[in-house]
Amino acid sequence: MITQTQQELLNELTKSEEIMQNSLIYESTASQRRFRSSMDDVPIVDVEKYLNKQPGWEVECEKVADSLHKYGILIFKDPRAHEQENEDYIELMEKYFEKTSKIYYDGQKLSDAKPEYAYQTGVTPEQIEKARNHYEKVKHLPAEDQPRSKFPPTYDMKWRYMWKIGERPPGAFDECPQVVPEGFPDWEDKMTTWGEKLLNATFTAAEMAAQGMKLDVDTFSSRMKGGAHLLAPTGSDLKRYDIGTTLAGFHYDIALLTCHGKSRYPGLYIWLRDWTKVAVKIPKGCLLIQAGSTFEHITGGYVLAGYHEVIYSEETKAAALKTQQEIDSGKDKILWRVSSTLFSHMRFDTDISPMAELSHLYDIEQAKKYRKITAYEKLMEELSATSMIAM
Template sequence: MGGGGSDVAQMPVFDLEPFLEKCILKGEEPDEALKKQCEELAQCLKDTSALVVKDPRCPSNDNNQFLDMIESYFAQEDDEKKKDERPHFHYQVGVTPEGVEVPRCSMDPACLSDIAKQPEEHRAHVPKGADPKWRFMTRIGPRPTETKFKELNAEPVLPAHFPQWEGTCNNWGTKMLNALEVVAEMCAVGLGLDRKAFVEKMKNAPHLLAPTGSDLAKYHDIGTVFAGYHYDLNFLTIHGKSRFPGLYVWLRDGKRIPVKMPEGCLLLQAGKQIEWLTGGEILAGMHEVVFSDATKNAVAKAKEEGRSIWRVSSTVFGHIASDAILEPLGRFATEEANAKYKRCCAGDQVQEELDTIKLKPNGLA
């Protein structure tokens, strides 16, 4: 996804440095001021399913170096990129070509009904078939030595013509994942859970650095949908700033807003797994990526400056470990929540979602 647009008033920037310094690096418990910041952060996630944060360990130049490399990768011929395709691993490593990933909403009558009820000025584009975007999945962080879900924890794919690939991906992906883990701790504190409630379940999880690539030379009509209306299936998603606008998110009150990130900031979005663990206190955020007037203007500027017009996202999907249990935690484990969010392995939840969005090929267990 990535940032763009013009409305940032409802998205405050949370500085992670005070919590990072005191609680992560020094191992101390949060004081009252930090607890208040954690409560505000959790409340923002409840209200918007999104956060804008700043982490001193995630400088813009690292994001730019990563975007430069990914733009060059997606600019290759399609046949070259398809050498990196791994459908037998549910596309959870390597490249996913355009026209493969299908928004779940396009096959969900309840979701389509929700869109029909949205007021016109906040209505999502109705997803029609597969998205015209590419994606590349690279694992970030260690994987478990034993797991029931080997296909979700496969070895990474290294493209042939990019010797810097592994180093660049590990550098930027690890930094974004580290920021995400700080948010996970702060959110747990803000929700009144044990500070480590989320991060303990994230150990050895199938975290993925997963940039998308949309060819704005090929798809350049206003209203073209690159990522149809959907939520993310994982725990939390984090993005560095994109070079082209187009991401729209829905707040809990139903408003659709374009996302704009200040330079040097990161965007987080709530996924289905945090909804599960909080019994719906935090909802997986709905969003879409669309070619807008702002995208068109950014393309014109990029052409003038001789830059790439591939719209690349700088994205990490933070997951709960495949073999860890998903169920409402602590005070969220009400009878109603337990009935709606049934206890299961995170890996089973992921595989069900992948099957629905056509990333789990027929015949695979």
């Protein structure tokens, strides 16, 4: 539970964060751009070369650092992450969200929901999360790059489940219980198996980024050990809503790195560093990794947190209609859009102030806007700002 003293601290931190964010309005008009980026411009990172130290692995590290700086994302071809494991995990979550939502809509209490732990474990029903208001950052964007999310933000029409991945030291939400829902005997195995694959990908990406930035290999990854890592799938009922619904409002993530596997339905849009909006299509055999606000903070703005939203789009509807036809023909399908998402964090006591070792890359004056703060303080202020902490 959050004490009054902790809440007062959170209020002050949130005010400071909003001031800093409003002072970091990036170039946003079409006239300021020399070109428009696209997903095709983002290189695919060959992770196998790095893992096996094949010729050219150093180039792959440079590719990671460059891609995070230029685009805020990585297209990560990791041979350890198999698509069938992602499919098994998505099917599990489809069944869970379908079952649990019926209980919720019937007005029954959800035993898997833990608001007393800021929803950092177990299920979060729809209309709980709400993004910060980033209207000032996007109001001058051309129509094709505008978010479809509403401003001021509305509550997200998505469910979420938080599943802890890895060990945590005392003081890092270690007291949060691991919530295992009833009626899913293979839950722990499937969630942990896929979660560890995605977490390993983010650790490897952190190592490669460090080397690409001419730092020691464990510069970032050593600070991730013991972090409050979470496999955090979201689910949205495609029968209940329709085109135009905001499933996840325009936002950035708190994490150091967010890792996504492929979803069965389109709807995820991201903004590259030049504020080009692109629909995400993850190539076969690849993961999508996006920088979070912790990475932006510790790199002094050399890497910017990536903005994104999930919208029930026309393409989502078309894919849903195909699934409905399969259901009508007798196939065992569930009409939920499930994400495959993992948040990797730095350890709670880590100072995420801009690193002096990176001063050759970031603008020193701009970096002064990123104040001294720990990973835990950063997490708590963001949870407060996005309505996740029970008052």
